[in-house]
Amino acid sequence: MLQPVIGLEVHAQLLTRTKIFCGCSTAFGAPPNTQVCPVCLGLPGALPALNRAVVELAVRAGKAFACRIAGRSVWSRKNYFYPDLPKGYQITQFDLPICAGGAVDVPGLRKVQLTRIHLEEDAGKSVHAEGGSEVDLNRSGVPLIEIVGEPVLRSSEEASEYLKALRLALVYLGVNDGNLEEGSFRCDANVSVHEPSAKLGTRVELKNINSFRFVRQAIDYEIARQVAALGRGERIIQETRLYDHEKNETRAMRSKEEANDYRYFPEPDLPPLVVSPAWIDAVQVPRLPNEITAGLLAAGVAPADARTIVGDPRLAALHARLGDPRRAAHFIVGELSRALNDREVNLDALAFEPAQVAEAWALQDAGTISSTGLKEVLAELIRTGKPPAQTVLERGLAQVQDLAALDAVVDAVLARYPSEAGKYQAGKKTLLGFLVGAAMKELKGKGNPSALNALFRARLGG
Numbered sequence: 373m374l375q376p377v378i379g380l381e382v383h384a385q386l387l388t389r390t391k392i393f394c395g396c397s398t399a400f401g402a403p404p405n406t407q408v409c410p411v412c413l414g415l416p417g418a419l420p421a422l423n424r425a426v427v428e429l430a431v432r433a434g435k436a437f438a439c440r441i442a443g444r445s446v447w448s449r450k451n452y453f454y455p456d457l458p459k460g461y462q463i464t465q466f467d468l469p470i471c472a473g474g475a476v477d478v479p480g481l482r483k484v485q486l487t488r489i490h491l492e493e494d495a496g497k498s499v500h501a502e503g504g505s506e507v508d509l510n511r512s513g514v515p516l517i518e519i520v521g522e523p524v525l526r527s528s529e530e531a532s533e534y535l536k537a538l539r540l541a542l543v544y545l546g547v548n549d550g551n552l553e554e555g556s557f558r559c560d561a562n563v564s565v566h567e568p569s570a571k572l573g574t575r576v577e578l579k580n581i582n583s584f585r586f587v588r589q590a591i592d593y594e595i596a597r598q599v600a601a602l603g604r605g606e607r608i609i610q611e612t613r614l615y616d617h618e619k620n621e622t623r624a625m626r627s628k629e630e631a632n633d634y635r636y637f638p639e640p641d642l643p644p645l646v647v648s649p650a651w652i653d654a655v656q657v658p659r660l661p662n663e664i665t666a667g668l669l670a671a672g673v674a675p676a677d678a679r680t681i682v683g684d685p686r687l688a689a690l691h692a693r694l695g696d697p698r699r700a701a702h703f704i705v706g707e708l709s710r711a712l713n714d715r716e717v718n719l720d721a722l723a724f725e726p727a728q729v730a731e732a733w734a735l736q737d738a739g740t741i742s743s744t745g746l747k748e749v750l751a752e753l754i755r756t757g758k759p760p761a762q763t764v765l766e767r768g769l770a771q772v773q774d775l776a777a778l779d780a781v782v783d784a785v786l787a788r789y790p791s792e793a794g795k796y797q798a799g800k801k802t803l804l805g806f807l808v809g810a811a812m813k814e815l816k817g818k819g820n821p822s823a824l825n826a827l828f829r830a831r832l833g834g
Contacts, residue, residue: 374565374602376595377572378531379523382538383516384548385494385556386429392493392515393420393463400554404499404508412513414459419641426515429547430470430491431647431655433517436545439474439489441652447639455507456496464492464518466636470645476521477662478537481530485522491645492516511555517547523562523572528591532584535559540661544685558582563594565602573598574608578615578622590615594622664688671697677705686719693726696733703729707750716755723757732760744817745769771820778811778819782827785810797832804828 391398394411410418434441448466469490475483494516496509519538525531539557542548550557558580564573578594581587593615598608613622661682668678668691678701681687687704694700711717732753736746741764752763764770785807786793796803808824 373568374573374599375568376526376591377523377564377566377575378525378527378591379562379575380521380525380531380534381560381562382519382521382535383494383558383560384519384542386426386515386517387546387549388423388425388429388515390423391513392423392426392491393513396513398514400551400556402510404506404510407510408512413509414457414512420463422642422645423515426491427470427645427647428655429515429545430489430517431652432545432657433519433542433547434471434474434489435652435655435657436541436660437471437474437476437486437489439471439486441647442468442470442472443647443649444468445470445490445645445647447642447645448636449639450492451635452633454495454498455505456498456509456512458496458509458512462493462495463639463642465490468644470647476534476538476541477660478530478534479662479665481533481537484534485524487520487522489517489519492518523564523575528588528595531561531591532588535584535587537661540683544658544660544688546658552582552584555580555582559587561587561591561594563591563598564608565595565598573602574610576608576610576622577612579612579625581615583617586615586617589617589620590622593620597622661688668697668701673697673701677701680705680709684719690722690726694729695726699733700729703750707747708754711751711754723755724753725757728753728757728760735760735764739771739820739822740764741769742771742812742817742819742821745771769818771818778823778827781811781814781819782824782831784814786831793832 385398386392388398390396391412394409396409396412397407399407411420431441433439445465446468447463449461450464450466451461453460469488471489472487474486474489476486477483494511494514496507496512499506499508521534525534539548539550539552542557543550548557552558559582561578561581562575563578564575566573576594576598578590581590594613601608612625614625615622665678665682668681669675673681681691681701681704687708690708691697691700691704694703708717712719717723729750732746732749735741735749736743741749745764748767748769749760749763752758753760789807789810792803792806796807804825807828808821811824811828812819812821
């Protein structure tokens with residue numbers, strides 16, 4: 373049986389305000405060709421000047437993935453001719469990249485080894501329409517890191533899980549925004565098949581895939597295509613193919629270039645990149661998703677809740693400010709998630725402060741409100757930011773604490789349900805919940821369940 377071999381090359385746009393070799397903005401969505409200058413237009417005589425922030429972000433990624441950070445790396449020109457590459461070459465790193473080795477920890481899978489991480493500039497964008505093709509050079513010169521993984525993945529599902537873990541880690545690092553729709557996180561997939569006892573097969577590159585679903589579909593199609601071709605006695609051609617998600621097929625784009633086809637040579641307009649040990653040590657690496665998940669599980673948070681929280685850095689940051697880990701997890705996965713799903717709130721502009729959630733919990737702990745009342749208080753807090761005590765007062769949510777009033781309700785419930793009371797005394801203890809529920813209904817949800825439990829037990833003899 374033929375075995376697939378998959379290696380992914382991820383292009384991640386770095387979160388800088390300006391481009392890698394000039395001061396043009398990297399903001400997405402500007403009118404075509406408005407964020408350009410002589411440098412990113414490739415005009416004769418224009419010289420590149422390196423953006424220091426780009427180097428720091430690359431080092432942060434390298435440290436996070438346990439790469440070897442090179443004290444000295446070299447820029448190269450990768451020569452090819454395409455309408456969206458005005459210089460006729462791309463400035464990148466080839467034989468001496470800034471980061472080598474390392475691995476990405478993929479939950480539920482394993483550590484996926486990396487070959488390298490190198491810096492490079494992005495090309496422009498060709499826009500094809502019925503009236504012809506046009507070029508937008510706003511992306512020309514946008515800073516990228518290319519993260520090259522070892523060919524150790526064996527299925528489209530493994531490839532998808534690796535990409536999800538890598539994307540989430542880069543977002544936590546503040547290196548990349550993880551936006552697949554805008555093209556700031558995209559990948560090329562190298563796919564081949566071979567007999568397990570034979571040498572690796574001829575690989576085919578699938579270019580610029582920008583969704584996890586499309587990655588799975590493209591890889592599965594390409595594996596099936598290669599297996600079918602070999603079954604017919606055909607030879608696999610090393611080439612670059614594009615994935616058409618509407619037709620769910622890959623099709624040939626061009627024959628695959630080798631390094632010598634690109635005529636790499638050192639970039640004469642940029643000196644070698646020298647990163648001192650002190651600079652490397654000064655670059656801070658925040659906690660990564662796996663580390664945060666481990667901490668949540670150790671604190672007793674359910675695995676499913678931990679995955680939900682860690683799946684969005686904003687939720688993880690909020691959870692860290694709420695205090696009690698398990699209670700905070702229930703709040704985020706429960707009340708807050710419901711409000712987010714109903715689009716009642718914006719996670720980037722929450723109306724409440726974490727301390728207000730603790731105030732609501734304190735009201736329940738003190739017996740001022742019931743668990744039902746707490747849900748109502750928290751829902752209002754999430755929507756409007758209204759102080760919990762004010763919501764309790766305005767909506768009359770305070771529990772009845774007067775023992776005389778509670779005694780009267782207990783008497784009324786026992787008089788209404790003598791059969792259930794008798795069965796409870798005969799040993800059917802589960803009926804206590806029914807009796808307390810009836811009392812809570814009588815009190816319109818404002819009774820203190822603990823006090824009612826105690827009163828019923830005392831009246832019925834335990």
